[in-house]
Amino acid sequence: GESVGLHLPTLSVQEGDNSIINCAYSNSASDYFIWYKQESGKGPQFIIDIRSNMDKRQGQRVTVLLNKTVKHLSLQIAATQPGDSAVYFCAEIGNQFYFGTGTSLTVIP
Amino acid sequence: DAGVIQSPRHEVTEMGQEVTLRCKPISGHNSLFWYRQTMMRGLELLIYFNNNVPIDDSGMPEDRFSAKMPNASFSTLKIQPSEPRDSAVYFCASSLSANNEQFFGPGTRLTVL
Numbered sequence: 275g276e277s278v279g280l281h282l283p284t285l286s287v288q289e290g291d292n293s294i295i296n297c298a299y300s301n302s303a304s305d306y307f308i309w310y311k312q313e314s315g316k317g318p319q320f321i322i323d324i325r326s327n328m329d330k331r332q333g334q335r336v337t338v339l340l341n342k343t344v345k346h347l348s349l350q351i352a353a354t355q356p357g358d359s360a361v362y363f364c365a366e367i368g369n370q371f372y373f374g375t376g377t378s379l380t381v382i383p
Numbered sequence: 384d385a386g387v388i389q390s391p392r393h394e395v396t397e398m399g400q401e402v403t404l405r406c407k408p409i410s411g412h413n414s415l416f417w418y419r420q421t422m423m424r425g426l427e428l429l430i431y432f433n434n435n436v437p438i439d440d441s442g443m444p445e446d447r448f449s450a451k452m453p454n455a456s457f458s459t460l461k462i463q464p465s466e467p468r469d470s471a472v473y474f475c476a477s478s479l480s481a482n483n484e485q486f487f488g489p490g491t492r493l494t495v496l
Contacts, residue, residue, distance in 0.1 A: 306482055317387075317474050317487030318426070363426065367482055370439070371416070373426040
């Protein structure tokens with residue numbers, strides 16, 4: 275079946291560097307994408323979203339890029355901080371709902 | 384608003400017992416989702432409701448799982464009988480509508496011995 279998958283299961287970055295987390299999706303009909311952050315022992319928390327009619331959206335320190343041609347989604351975190359350490363999921367919303375397996379981000383002080 | 388509320392936070396039970404997980408969505412949200420999270424399979428959608436009506440239950444593993452939403456402010460996920468492979472964290476989430484941001488509860492960690 276169609277699914278959402280992540281390229282990198284783990285990512286370690288130095289504090290202050292930028293982080294990029296990638297996600298591939300396969301359902302062309304999906305029109306809404308969300309990035310979630312999950313800290314240990316907690317539920318996923320919304321970070322940023324993007325609709326399929328856009329290719330870029332910026333928030334506070336975060337940017338999501340959507341490339342519909344290659345069905346690729348990325349999350350960029352600027353000036354990564356220790357509090358950004360968590361697992362990040364991309365979610366694909368269309369006629370169905372899929373979550374990626376997650377990327378574990380570790381920020382090294 | 385207190386956000387999505389789930390109970391219990393932790394549940395330990397023996398194989399064969401019935402387990403009932405509870406969820407209170409955010410007031411005003413029309414869609415409610417039940418997810419299961421494991422290390423092996425990640426986050427899986429089990430079922431979701433729109434306006435208290437089950438829309439897609441294709442993710443429910445088998446007949447041992449059932450979910451109800453008797454009103455807009457309460458939903459249950461029941462496993463009967465429970466098995467060790469049901470051990471996981473179960474999340475409830477709600478959203479204004481199906482294609483909007485989902486707000487997750489803190490989850491219920493279920494351990495079936």
